[in-house]
Amino acid sequence: MGNCLARQSDSPNSHRNSNNGSNNNHLGSSQLPIRRSTSRLLQSTSNSTLLGRSSTSAGNSRLFGPSSSKTYTTSNTNTSLLGSDISQALELRGQQEFPNGQILDVANLMEFTFEELREATKNFRVDFVIGEGGFGRVYKGLFKGRAPSRATRGGRWVAAIKRLNPDGFQGFAEWQSEVNFLGRLSHPNLVKLLGFGRENGELFLVYEFMHKGTxxxxxxxxxxxxxxxxxxxxxxxxxxxxxxxxxxxxxxxxxxxxxxxxxxxxxxxxxxxxxxxxxxxxxxxxxxxxxxxxxxxxxxxxxxxxxxxxxxxxxxxxxxxxxxxxxxxxxxxxxxxxxxxxxxxxxxxxxxxxxxxxxxxxxxxxxxxxxxxxxxxxxxxxxxxxxxxxxxxxxxxxxxxxxxxxxxxxxxxxxxxxx
Incomplete structure (x- = not known):
C-alpha cells in the first residue's frame, strides 16, 4: 500500500529511529532494554512503566505459548517463572473484562526457539505465507502444547509469525519497538503479541492469528x-x-x-x-x-x-x-x-x-x-x-x-x- 517514506530529518534533541538492523534506540531513553537474565527478558529497572498509566484499567491479552518455550516478564519482582502473580496476569488477559484497555504490570511473553517456529511453519513453506510487509514475511504457524483455550483445536493452536527480512526496510529497532509496546499494552483493538524469537541473527514476532486478514x-x-x-x-x-x-x-x-x-x-x-x-x-x-x-x-x-x-x-x-x-x-x-x-x-x-x-x-x-x-x-x-x-x-x-x-x-x- 503506497511507497514507504524514509528521510533523515532528526533534530539533535529528538529520539532517533532506525530502519536498519543496527541496535539504535528506537524509543529513546525510557524504553525497556531487551536483554537476557537467568529468569527474565525485557526486565525494567523500576516498577514505573515506560508508558505511564491510562485513565482506564483493563487487560485482555492472551500471552501464552507452547510449554517447551520459556516465559519472561518485565516485572522487577522475584516472582518465579509462571508463579502465582504471572499466572493471575495470564488468566486476566484471557478474559474480556477490560474493554477500555490497560498497561500491563506484568508483560508475559514467550520466547520461541527457531526450531519451534520452523516446525510450526513446516520449514517456512511458501504456502504458509499469509502476508508480507516492511518487516518481512508473515506465516501461519500451527503449534502444539499449552495455549489459550479458545486457540486450541484438536491439541493444536494457530498464530501469526513475522520473520525479519534482513534486507528489508525494517530491522532490529522496529522489532524491539513491537516487543516494548505490544508486550505491555492490552486493548481489544490492539493485536496481541504472544511472543518473540531471536536466534542465530534471526528475529521473529508471534501474534494471535487474525482469521479475516487485513x-x-x-x-x-x-x-x-x-x-x-x-x-x-x-x-x-x-x-x-x-x-x-x-x-x-x-x-x-x-x-x-x-x-x-x-x-x-x-x-x-x-x-x-x-x-x-x-x-x-x-x-x-x-x-x-x-x-x-x-x-x-x-x-x-x-x-x-x-x-x-x-x-x-x-x-x-x-x-x-x-x-x-x-x-x-x-x-x-x-x-x-x-x-x-x-x-x-x-x-x-x-x-x-x-x-x-x-x-x-x-x-x-x-x-x-x-x-x-x-x-x-x-x-x-x-x-x-x-x-x-x-x-x-x-x-x-x-x-x-x-x-x-x-x-x-x-x-x-x-x-x-x-x-
Whole structure:
C-alpha cells in the first residue's frame, strides 16, 4: 500500500529511529532494554512503566505459548517463572473484562526457539505465507502444547509469525519497538503479541492469528475469496480502529502510531478491528509540547503533509491517516487511486463525497447502494475534518470516536438522518 517514506530529518534533541538492523534506540531513553537474565527478558529497572498509566484499567491479552518455550516478564519482582502473580496476569488477559484497555504490570511473553517456529511453519513453506510487509514475511504457524483455550483445536493452536527480512526496510529497532509496546499494552483493538524469537541473527514476532486478514484485502482485494464488506461491518471496523488509536493517544505517556493504514488493521473472525505493526510507533513526551521532530518514515499517502514537509510529528498526524482510511472505507478505492483524480484530496472530497448528487457514484460500488446516505455523509464530513492541511483544526481521536458512536447509535435506532 503506497511507497514507504524514509528521510533523515532528526533534530539533535529528538529520539532517533532506525530502519536498519543496527541496535539504535528506537524509543529513546525510557524504553525497556531487551536483554537476557537467568529468569527474565525485557526486565525494567523500576516498577514505573515506560508508558505511564491510562485513565482506564483493563487487560485482555492472551500471552501464552507452547510449554517447551520459556516465559519472561518485565516485572522487577522475584516472582518465579509462571508463579502465582504471572499466572493471575495470564488468566486476566484471557478474559474480556477490560474493554477500555490497560498497561500491563506484568508483560508475559514467550520466547520461541527457531526450531519451534520452523516446525510450526513446516520449514517456512511458501504456502504458509499469509502476508508480507516492511518487516518481512508473515506465516501461519500451527503449534502444539499449552495455549489459550479458545486457540486450541484438536491439541493444536494457530498464530501469526513475522520473520525479519534482513534486507528489508525494517530491522532490529522496529522489532524491539513491537516487543516494548505490544508486550505491555492490552486493548481489544490492539493485536496481541504472544511472543518473540531471536536466534542465530534471526528475529521473529508471534501474534494471535487474525482469521479475516487485513482491512486492505477486503477493501481492495479481488477474487472469489474476497467478500465485499457491508456498510454496518465497515462502520464497526472503523470504530474499533478509532478506539485503538484513541487508547494510544490517551495514555499518560502518549503513543503516536505513525503508520495507520488498511494493511495494518487486522480483523478477527467477528470483524473486530485490531491495530498491528508497532514498529514505527513513537512515544510522545509529556508536557506542553505540541510535536516532536523526528525522522520521516511511514507510508506515502497516509503520512500527514506537515510531517512529510517538516518532520514535525504529533497526535494529529495519526488523525490525518485515519481520515485517509475513512475515505477508503467509503469509496473502496486506495488513496493512490484517488490521488489520480487531482492534486487536492480535499477538493475531490467536497466535489464528490460531500455532494449529494455525486455521492452515489463516489461510494464503493460493491455496497450496491445499501447504506444510509445521510449517515455516510456524516462520515464523509468527519473524513474531511481529519484530512485538513492545517493540523490544529483536525479533531482529536476522542472526538472522532464520539462522532462515529453517534453515527452508529443513529443506525441502530433506525435514524439514518442522525437525529
Amino acid at each position: 482491512l486492505a484485502n477486503h477493501l481492495f482485494g479481488r477474487g472469489s475469496n474476497v467478500r465485499p464488506l457491508p456498510w454496518d461491518t465497515r462502520l464497526k471496523i472503523i470504530i474499533g480502529a478509532a478506539r485503538g488509536l484513541d487508547f494510544l493517544h490517551s495514555l499518560e505517556n502518549r503513543i503516536i502510531y505513525r503508520d495507520f493504514k488498511p494493511s495494518n488493521i487486522l480483523l478477527d473472525e467477528n470483524y473486530i478491528a485490531k491495530l498491528s505493526d508497532f514498529g514505527l510507533a513513537k512515544e510522545f513526551p509529556s508536557g506542553d509540547r505540541t510535536h516532536v521532530t523526528t525522522r520521516i518514515i511511514g507510508t506515502q499517502g497516509y503520512a500527514a503533509p506537515e510531517y512529510v514537509a517538516t518532520g514535525h510529528l504529533s497526535m494529529k498526524s495519526d488523525v490525518y491517516g485515519f481520515g485517509i482510511v475513512l475515505v477508503e472505507i467509503l469509496t473502496g478505492k486506495s488513496i493512490n487511486d484517488l490521488r489520480k483524480h487531482g492534486p487536492s484530496l480535499i477538493d475531490w472530497l467536497k466535489s464528490n463525497l460531500l455532494s449529494r448528487g455525486k455521492m452515489i457514484n463516489a461510494m464503493d460500488s460493491r455496497l450496491e447502494g445499501r447504506y444510509p446516505p445521510r449517515l455516510a455523509l456524516q462520515v464523509a464530513q468527519l473524513a474531511l475534518k481529519c484530512v485538513q492541511t492545517e493540523h490544529k483544526v483536525r479533531p482529536s481521536m476522542m472526538e472522532v470516536v464520539e462522532t462515529l458512536k453517534k453515527v452508529e447509535a443513529a443506525q441502530l435506532h433506525g435514524r439514518p438522518d442522525g437525529g
